Amino acid sequence: MAETLLKMNETAPVPTQASVTLSFNPFLEYLKKRLQSERTVKAEYYRHIIERFTENPAWKTGLPVHDLAAYKELFEIVYFVLTPLAADDKENMWGLSTPVPTTLFYSTESLSRFFADNNTTKEPSSIASENCKVSKDMQFMYGLVLERFYNISSLAKNDTVYSYADTVTKLSRYYKVHVDTQFVEIRVNGELPALDYDVLATYLHDGTGSEALICRLKKMLPLDSFIFEGFTVITLTDVTAQHSLDKIRGMMVHHSYSNDQYLEISQALKTIAGNEHIEFRLVPIIGVNGKSTFASNEECIQSILMNALQESGITEEALNTFIQKYQNNPRILVYNGISSEEKAEDNFLRILKKTAVESYALLPVYYHSELTGVLEIYSEKEILFDERLFSKVQTAIPLIAQLLKFTRDEFQSQLSNVIRDKFTSLQPAVQWRFNEVAWHYLQRNFTDLSNPEIEEIRFENVYPLYGAIDVRNSTSERNRAIHEDIKSQLTLLQDTLSALKTIDESHTKPDGAMDEACTHWKEQIDGYFTSRDEIALNNFLETEVHPYLLEVQESYPEARAIVSRYLNAIDEREGAAFKNRSELETSLQLINTKLNQYFDVAQKMLQVEYPFYFEKFRTDGIEYDLYIGQSIAPEKKFETAHLKRLRQWQLQSMAEIARLTQRLLPQMPRHLHTTQLIFVHARAIDITFRNDERRFDVEGAYNIRYEVIKKRIDKVLIKDTRERLTQPGKIAIVYFNQQEALEYIGYIRELQQQGLLDDSLEYLELEELQGVNRLKALRVGVKYH
Template identity: 45%
Template sequence: MNTKVIRLNDKESVHCQIDSSLSFRPLVAHLKGRLKTEQSLKSEFYRFLLDKIEREDELLVSNINPEELTAYSDTLELIFTILTPLMANSEDLYWALSTPIPDKIFFSTDTFYNFFQDRNPKSKINKKEESLDRQQLRFIYRIILERFYKFSSVLKNEIIYAHSHPETNLTQYYNIHTDTQFVDIKYVGSLPEINYEKLGYHFQEGDELEFLEKTLPLNNFSFEGFTVISLSDITVEHALLGIRNVLVDHNYQKETFNQISQALKTIGGNSKIDFGLMPFLTVNGKLVFDNQEFSDSKLINATREFALAEDVFFAQVDAYKENPRSIFVKRITEDLALKDPFLKVLKQAGISSYSVLPVFNNNELAGIMEVYSKSEYAVDDNLRSKLQPAMPLIGQFFQYSIDEFGTKMDAILKDKFTALQPSVQWKFNEAVWRYIKNNRNKRKTREIETVSFKNMYPLFGAIDIKDSTVERNLALKEDLQLQLNKLLETLKKIKSLVHLELTDKILFDCNEWLTRINSLTSTNEENLLIEFLETQVYPFLLLIKTSHPSKTKVVDLYFESIEKERGLSFKNRRKLEVSMQMINSEINQFLEQAQANLQASYPCYFGKFRTDGVEYDIYIGQELAPDKSFDTLYLKNIRLWQLTSMVEIARITKGLVNEMPRPLLTTQLIFIHSNAIDISFRNDERRFDVEGAYNIRYEVVKKRIDKVLIKNTAERLTQPDKIAMVYFNADEAKEYADYIKFLQDQDLLNDDLEFLELDELQGVAGLKAIRVGVKYVSGND
């Protein structure tokens, strides 16, 4: 243990913001209180510590000098002993005692002392960049509000330290926690009242500390006691959060695989390992592999580089699908390489140890994760245990990649084998004709030209299903509860007819899981439940079925209940999918019919794509119809149409709520962009995309505004029963305000128009929004 004083952030000068004194009197009062109620042997320990403190007069004063506590290291060690788990090893604890306002640390574990001696304060990662003065002021008011006003969640500022591990060079993350239970706060006079409405307003404005300084001056407060500081390693949680953010971003391209691989390295704690991610993509029920975009597999790269026969590769993978399991090769020897063509190409690629882990999503094999290294014995079963918390997230990532691949396949099929929209087909016809003419009687074929349209006015709309991720997780939890209840019923029937001690053990475990599932919050727990079912329950049921044929029906009824298409254990997930399909089907049908009428006024390009809901792009401009003069009135007409159509869509989806097996709500979002942009048809992806750096900014904003928050709040802009319109320029807001006024007069919108400032997004500042409520017809309220 260490009694050297550590001055936190000693490079900064912090003025005294409140009267505070280091004292052990709050601890003494606490020990005396515990002795009145404690009946166990702990009371003897408490009494021993209390007597020791009271014998040392210097420890009972109200303002101890931290530098003088070196002489009382044995007493401090006793305090450490009662405040930490008895079996804890001090070498593993980042733990310390500090002054009431954390400024000077006067006693700490060696681990904690070394950590702070080695770390630069700049390695702190804070949500807000604040001076130390304001950080301490925030700390002081947080405690005051908790103690005197019962505010338990206001002004909490999490501090995270990040540093690079000297051996692995991987970044590790630590969260600092300050325990103030041994700090007494006194106030002279009558405690001021707080106007909570005003306090809330100042939180929104970001000047809450200034408000509190005026309302609750600190000159009448005093702090006495000491704080307990501890650090916890949150490296794994931070890495898992990084993977979750990838899922939220809905970006499943090449750079995403690198991000996930780095997070997995951090979780594994080994920089010498690498990862391959291979979701199982299928075309017509047969596996295909796309290592350019939807996969990142070392095995695929090695088989192509060293020309392994494709039929051998596919045969082995198909066989693996029939019997998925974890495979570990800790050392790829020459003998192993001669016997196995896969190990041969891996060895040729410089790989010395290799593992394959099956990845499941909703109990279905979604792909495999490779773990490999150029070092021997770097991959083992212990590494699999470390990676286990990430496996459900990898399963979700694989499923999203599979869905994205299917979406891309659908889009290409529509573009290649169905007619292009009439508004753009004429230009493709011209390009094809020039392609034919330019390549006549020429030995070298020229590439077909890029089809482009200049000065297009874009319109973007998004209809999203509210809290779709939350709904999916809730449906999963409810289905797991049904599955466990059915399993308990099955096991009880088996127990009544077959005497096996193991039945009681599995029944006990099932009841335990049923309790845990009610408060299921961790994807790791979900994965452990699946592992329990697959490794303990199902083999037991199959054994009962084989050994006791008379129990076959009981076992079969359970397995029928977990069939995805008809089983009881997928009931809620099926209802959710039906509800989502109902919404998307109605929206798609409405948009298909509505755009046909829209094209009659002036030709436009209408591109629709699938998310959890429906998003669409509309482009309109002169180059779409060279023979018809374009006027900005057509743009205003289509903008009014878009706003009106959003009202109709909101009414349609609201009207479906009572028909859905699982009620869902939608949000409606429009992005207003006044400046014309250029678009071109990307032949490689068979879709239109924007051109130029400025125009790309439009795409960036589109992809990020669906989760934007109202400035200085935690409230999402997009809300059910509302239409949100995001814009940059005041002229845009004025134009849409006129449309809203017109639709309010038509009884389509409520009289609740809001003009809102929005939080900055990465790379995007200055966003604003209009939001207005939809007026529903009778029966949709």
């Protein structure tokens, strides 16, 4: 134990007129009360202690602060009474201080050494203004006075947390200093001054701070009216782990999940571990379509695992396989001394060996029994990762689990936003109406418990614009690709059966009828090949050929390579038997991707002028409906000029799209050409959102006629000919009356002057369709150069 006087605050306090006396008297009064109620053997100890104190006359008077050596035995008795018998003096930070805790006069060696080494208080102990000086001592005394005599505890703060840099670990450590004031007695010198509680309430609740309140109290409640007697008990508790956990919890409360915050959490975990050479990283595991993967976003940039895997050149498929394997059997992985490990067959270890990491651990993190991610612990030094370290980190695992769960939820929210933005028909132009209807529904649902119907979403008097970009002869191209692939597969099958004969005819014994069937199907495919024939061929391959080949492959090792070549060839993704179909799909996908990109950019720019609803439909090309009118944007005046601007854009876009698809030909494995079609409908229509189909549809008998015409004009012929209206390199504009034609002729003339269209403008009459007659069309060629 140490009796050295030690200032707990290096700066000089602001003088006060209060009487402060170091005394054992409050402590003895405490023992006497305990003696009266104690019925165990402790009573004899209390009686003996009281006698030892009363034998020393100094207990009745104040103790001189600078001459306390004579009272060492009494201090030891106080320590004996107030601390557990099992407390270790070397670890227990405990001490006695003056009634106003400015001077530590008796303490354990650990506490004395701590204050001597780490007295790093940076805050000034007093705050001075022109007419008022406030010290921490003054705040302490007023806090006790208000609590003891006026039942106001706002200023009574006996616990303080502060940090210091550990000289060994170089990390911040946090300690809570607790001041026990139960052995401080306060007496009033004269009458207790009265307080104006209304004035105090203003200072306590308006956020002006304790300093302003103390300055006010100095006038209302002078400290020379009080006598402080006794001593305070000082205890220090290491709260580093709890402080670090509170820091993590604070980030969660404020939803701070950026990469910087993740690194701060990593630093907090390092503080808990107490080793500056250990690093921590959090890696969420996200789910997409029932499959798990590590989040490849900002939170994982610092992951040593992700970086090592990416630098190793691992494929996404291999990475997902690793994750799935780990998820099926989550466990703690520990590698101490990676450079000296000899398990070269461990792929995971081989990847880590290429980094500067010497020690590595991977801990699974669960939230409600669901694996939400992993915690990486690693170091570039060889450190023993053992149960002691894991038990320290374990205190933070529940918070880390919540954090990873929040990250997963945020990812799913982002995923939903992308889907809603990119793939659904709900667009900003009509979002306001859906919000309005949803709000009305929630209001009615709150007051009407009978599950009211949701109101209809309807836009009246909107002008439709319809366009279609179609791939010419896509059906025949697809049939041709299928036929070529089937012939290729049958040829390969015949070669496979012939190769099997050469191995060991007595063993394999391929059925001769199977080879004859292949020849039959090859001849059939060159003739009239129906969908029924295709079904029969697939049945022959799946029920006869493939079971036979799999049996041969399993039974005869020498046949495995031959059969494998055939099975690889019929792989739908990369097999040679799907080459033509794959090339066709690649070409179609290229066209559709570029068209979608074009429309996404174009319609967003046009929306600035006036909001409209735009919906695309995937065919072998792209069809779209565009609706514009006052009901879609009630807050913005709709004018005919807005409709004309869109019609002009529609024609211009068709010319640009024709050029675009022509430029794509060199990139297409199979050359495909597009046709461009516009249908002009001059009258406004009504559209209604169909909840069952999750899309807008026209309303009313006349409006439905518009839909019927749209569906029938894609393959319409020119009257009295066998020529289709739509042709590659041309734009066809279908209309009913001359007024509509004149408007579009004007747009055509402008685009001809701009060099987008050529001079081959045609005026055409179209064949009669079922329920539709008197249709006419304009057709004009596109200039590719």
